Amino acid sequence: MSQNEALFTAITKGNRKIVEEQVNACVAAGGNVVELLTGTMIPAMRTIGERFSRNEVYVPEMLIAARAMGAGLKIIEPILAKAGHKPLGKVCVGTVKGDLHDIGKNLVAMMLKGAGYEVEDLGVDCDTAKFQAAVDRGAQAVLCSALLTTTMPYMKTVTEALKGKNVKVVIGGAPVTQQYANDIGAHGYGEDANSAVKVVDALLAVGR
Ligand code: B12
Known part of the structure; x- marks a missing residue:
């Protein structure tokens, strides 16, 4: 699975604007958002956690990374949710x-x-x-x-x-x-x- 380096770095640095740009670009190009999520976005959050464990970053950095991640997820959510069918449960x-x-x-x-x-x-x-x-x-x-x-x-x-x-x-x-x-x-x-x-x-x- 290939990793989107720009998106990965933007999440770890908490750069919300670039996260939104990168996710929007993937969506506009008809890219696979699930792959983007599992191959880049989730690993980026894991990396922030590892840096926190090593005392390389602190709570504020974790928080801005989380906000940037949240902004990306907001764009992906409506694409993942299939509307207009009877719920399974x-x-x-x-x-x-x-x-x-x-x-x-x-x-x-x-x-x-x-x-x-x-x-x-x-x-x-x-x-x-x-x-x-x-x-x-x-x-x-x-x-x-x-x-x-x-x-x-x-x-x-x-x-x-x-x-x-x-x-x-x-x-x-x-x-x-x-x-x-x-x-x-x-x-x-x-x-x-x-x-x-x-x-x-x-x-x-x-x-x-
Ligand atoms: C971002 C983050 C924060 C943000 C949270 C922002 C937010 N809106 O969520 C902020 C800065 C607020 C934060 C605060 C704290 N954090 Co924090 N945080 C993280 C971090 C870096 C990432 C978590 C994350 O979002 N991961 C990405 C998501 C996608 O992964 P996930 O949550 O694991 O979820 C996946 C699976 O677990 C699973 N899953 C999750 N839930 C469920 C439920 C069900 C039913 C199922 C089936 C599956 C499932 O599916 C998900 C998708 O694949 C982790 C590091 C880490 N490796 O987890 C530390 C981490 C969890 N935090 C930690 C700590 C210590 C804290 C603080 C105590 C720090 C402090 N001193 O204040 C506070 C606690 C605040 C509180 N009361 O909750 C420690 C926990 C250590 C421990 N063993 O308990 C970690 C592990 C960092 C570390 N390495 O030390 N944190």
Whole structure:
């Protein structure tokens, strides 16, 4: 998979204008936006995380990189979402309590919309009451995201609060593993936004 160097650098440097220009140029040329996302944009965010770990950049740099990434995602979102069909099912997505990371969660929401689900985005810092209310509004699957090892345990709280309800709990995020999902009794785990769709398809018995 080839990498768009200009876009990669623009995300890592938090240059929103160039990110928008590069993504728009790809769209205008009829390029593959999924490839742009997985081959360039997500690796750029991973690189920023590695630099943060090495103390080469700090929170403000992470934040401007995230904003630049968000601007690019905004352009891609309507292209990924196929409008005008009957939803395959209703799901909700949220980042758990105490956690403000939303890029991965937004991607998961985007991919599920694109795959034909009705998606309620609950935002960040979601407590169990928020997830429960979405289930009461008809969500058949709850997708929880966590990026911090300190907020990950809240997924157990959510899973336990929803036990006995007619809903599937799927978890994901950088520190989360299949083993952790098994340990806390979640119904599913996905390592990325594509696998989120596959896991939800399987749990809700949606055939493609
Ligand atoms: C950008 C960023 C920020 C931004 C977030 C902006 C935003 N709007 O999201 C800001 C600057 C606010 C931030 C703040 C903090 N951050 Co931060 N951040 C990151 C960074 C660099 C990138 C995260 C990201 O967007 N990745 C790109 C997306 C696409 O990947 P992703 O989120 O993993 O999502 C993918 C998969 O995980 C999966 N997925 C995600 N969710 C779900 C859910 C389901 C259901 C499924 C199936 C799949 C799935 O699919 C996604 C797409 O493929 C990471 C580094 C990293 N490597 O993750 C650190 C990182 C997560 N942050 C970290 C830290 C420490 C913090 C702070 C505590 C820093 C501080 N001292 O203040 C605060 C905490 C704030 C809070 N309460 O949440 C640490 C966490 C360490 C740990 N082990 O807990 C990391 C790992 C950096 C590091 N290397 O140390 N951060």
